[in-house]
Amino acid sequence: VQLQASGGGLVQAGGSLRLSCAASGLTFSMLAMGWFRQAPGKEREIVAAISRSGGTTYYADSVNDRNTISRDNAKNTVYLQMNSLKPEDTAVYYCAATVTMGLGWVRTHRHEYPYWGQGTQVTVSS
Numbered sequence: 001v002q003l004q005a006s007g008g009g010l011v012q013a014g015g016s017l018r019l020s021c022a023a024s025g026l027t028f029s030m031l032a033m034g035w036f037r038q039a040p041g042k043e044r045e046i047v048a049a050i051s052r053s054g055g056t057t058y059y060a061d062s063v064n065d066r067n068t069i070s071r072d073n074a075k076n077t078v079y080l081q082m083n084s085l086k087p088e089d090t091a092v093y094y095c096a097a098t099v100t101m102g103l104g105w106v107r108t109h110r111h112e113y114p115y116w117g118q119g120t121q122v123t124v125s126s
Contacts, residue, residue: 092120
């Protein structure tokens with residue numbers, strides 16, 4: 001599975017960004033997807049996750065009411081809409097994929113994801 005993340009950039013606090021992650025190499029509808037982030041000196045952490053069907057989502061408490069994860073199985077792409085961005089959201093954002101049996105299953109731990117994209121930098125200025 002190859003994952004290509006895009007959409008990062010520099011934005012002022014309070015602004016918005018939409019990250020995209022295009023997948024190839026495996027039937028996209030077989031994959032549960034996740035977005036993670038890693039700030040300098042910190043561990044990689046889950047931001048959001050979505051099931052194969054898109055019917056189940058998960059958000060970290062730190063972004064719960066500001067981010068929306070979605071997917072378009074016809075376009076083999078998962079999105080992360082980030083609103084009301086804060087300087088503490090500054091990090092490299094990674095998309096990740098894993099095969100799951102259940103249509104509604106989400107995975108929230110990084111060790112559950114064998115496939116990773118290259119990361120896209122998000123910088124939020126104050």
